[in-house]
Amino acid sequence: MKHKIDESDRIILDHLQNDAATSIHALVDSTGLSSASVQRRLKRLRSDGVIDREVAILDPEAMGQKMTFIVMVELERESLDQLDAFRRKIEKEPHVQQCYYVTGDADFILICLAPDMKAFEELTHRLFFKNQNVRRFHTNVVMSKTKTGLSVPI
Amino acid sequence: MKHKIDESDRIILDHLQNDAATSIHALVDSTGLSSASVQRRLKRLRSDGVIDREVAILDPEAMGQKMTFIVMVELERESLDQLDAFRRKIEKEPHVQQCYYVTGDADFILICLAPDMKAFEELTHRLFFKNQNVRRFHTNVVMSKTKTGLSVPI
DNA sequence: CGTGAAACCAACATCTA
DNA sequence: TAGATGTTGGTTTCACG
Numbered sequence: 001m002k003h004k005i006d007e008s009d010r011i012i013l014d015h016l017q018n019d020a021a022t023s024i025h026a027l028v029d030s031t032g033l034s035s036a037s038v039q040r041r042l043k044r045l046r047s048d049g050v051i052d053r054e055v056a057i058l059d060p061e062a063m064g065q066k067m068t069f070i071v072m073v074e075l076e077r078e079s080l081d082q083l084d085a086f087r088r089k090i091e092k093e094p095h096v097q098q099c100y101y102v103t104g105d106a107d108f109i110l111i112c113l114a115p116d117m118k119a120f121e122e123l124t125h126r127l128f129f130k131n132q133n134v135r136r137f138h139t140n141v142v143m144s145k146t147k148t149g150l151s152v153p154i
Numbered sequence: 155m156k157h158k159i160d161e162s163d164r165i166i167l168d169h170l171q172n173d174a175a176t177s178i179h180a181l182v183d184s185t186g187l188s189s190a191s192v193q194r195r196l197k198r199l200r201s202d203g204v205i206d207r208e209v210a211i212l213d214p215e216a217m218g219q220k221m222t223f224i225v226m227v228e229l230e231r232e233s234l235d236q237l238d239a240f241r242r243k244i245e246k247e248p249h250v251q252q253c254y255y256v257t258g259d260a261d262f263i264l265i266c267l268a269p270d271m272k273a274f275e276e277l278t279h280r281l282f283f284k285n286q287n288v289r290r291f292h293t294n295v296v297m298s299k300t301k302t303g304l305s306v307p308i
Numbered sequence: 309c310g311t312g313a314a315a316c317c318a319a320c321a322t323c324t325a
Numbered sequence: 326t327a328g329a330t331g332t333t334g335g336t337t338t339c340a341c342g
Contacts, residue, residue: 003216013217016210020174024315034331039316050216055209056170058306062157062204063167065306070256070263087300094307099300102224109224109294113307140263146241146253150304152212152219153248153267178340193341 003048008033012041013050014154020054057149065095065113068142069120072106073128076135083107086133095123106138157202162187166195167204168308174208211303219249219267222296223274226260227282230289237261240287249277260292 005013008031015022015030027038045051060068075082083101086108090099098111114120128134159167162185169176169184181192199205214222229236237255240262244253252265268274282288 005217013210013212017212018207018209020208020210035315036317036332037330040329043316048216049213052211052213053172054174055172055211055303056167056174057206057209057304058167058171059203059206060306062202063159063306063308068254070254090300094305096301097305098302100222100224100294100296101298101300102294102296104292104294106294108300138258140254140256140258140260142254142256144255146244146255146262147250148252148304149209150211150302151248151251152214152217154217177338189340190342 003044003050005050009041009045009050010154012038013045016051016054017151060113064115067114067116067120068145069110069112069114070140070142071110071112071124071137072139073108073110073137074105074135075107076133078107082133086131089127089131093123093127095119096127157198157204159204163195163199163204164308166192167199170205170208171305214267218269221268221270221274222299223264223266223268224294224296225264225266225278226292226294227262227264228259228289228291229261230287232261236287240285243281243285247277247281249273250281 011031012027015027024035024038024042027033027042028035031038033041042051060066073086075086087099087101090096090108090110095114096110096112100109101107102109112120112123114123124137124139128137165185166181169181178189178192178196181187181196182189185192187195196205214220227240229240241253241255244250244262244264249268250264250266254263255261256263266274266277268277278291278293282291
């Protein structure tokens with residue numbers, strides 16, 4: 001459970017979060033460990049949840065999702081029930097890519113994808129305007145993405 | 155280059171963005187296509203950049219990055235040079251996971267990771283306080299992550 | 309459908325903190 | 326003593342032709 005991550009682990013993880021298909025042989029080369037040892041470490045890193053999952057990153061543009069929006073949402077009432085209700089709604093909405101519950105003026109910050117403005121407007125209707133518990137929301141349109149990904153500093 | 159994505163592609167991509175290690179056989183089953191066809195499609199999806207890359211998602215907590223911050227940054231002057239300079243700085247900073255250039259009050263919105271408050275404070279010094287061109291910045295601390303990932307709606 | 313490469317797994321001896 | 330390592334070898338899986 002408690003996983004002490006040493007230098008070799010770091011090397012392995014650094015490779016994998018750039019390319020999940022890195023061969024064991026390549027990891028053997030860069031760590032200096034044996035193949036068996038690398039395999040054991042990999043297994044542990046996965047089962048301990050250090051490696052959460054391995055996924056393909058798709059290009060949103062190519063998938064027709066040409067626009068990205070960052071939305072700050074302020075709720076009317078912040079009871080636990082209301083928060084959960086909102087979360088559940090978000091969970092089911094594929095156009096919301098990320099959702100953070102935060103301190104400060106806003107309650108939630110969302111990152112949304114949509115094919116165009118019209119689609120986004122419809123999304124805001126579904127999620128916010130029709131939702132009594134949303135006091136207000138504020139949208140920033142993304143002009144360009146300087147950095148994406150979910151890389152963790154090693 | 156221009157990639158027309160049909161229903162079978164969608165099925166394939168949907169699987170892969172949940173699990174990059176999905177076997178070709180599994181894709182054959184869910185698409186009804188032949189093994190060869192799935193392989194061809196896969197190859198094209200990759201070379202056309204629809205599949206940008208395949209990566210391991212690490213658990214930030216397990217890596218000692220227990221805190222997440224969302225930072226709105228407003229620049230002093232928005233000349234192209236200034237924007238690029240800022241971008242370059244961000245690019246090199248591993249603790250900045252994502253960076254978006256946006257419309258609205260803020261110029262940039264960042265998502266940052268740090269082990270603790272102290273480390274984040276140091277980050278703000280490096281990136282913002284010491285930077286003449288940053289007029290102001292505003293931080294939201296993430297209390298919980300309702301939704302993470304970079305999944306694209308299919 | 310067959311083939312070869314790679315990943316997987318188990319067993320055992322060694323080393324050391 | 327408990328845990329991690331390297332070696333070996335056998336088995337399985339899977340992509341690819």
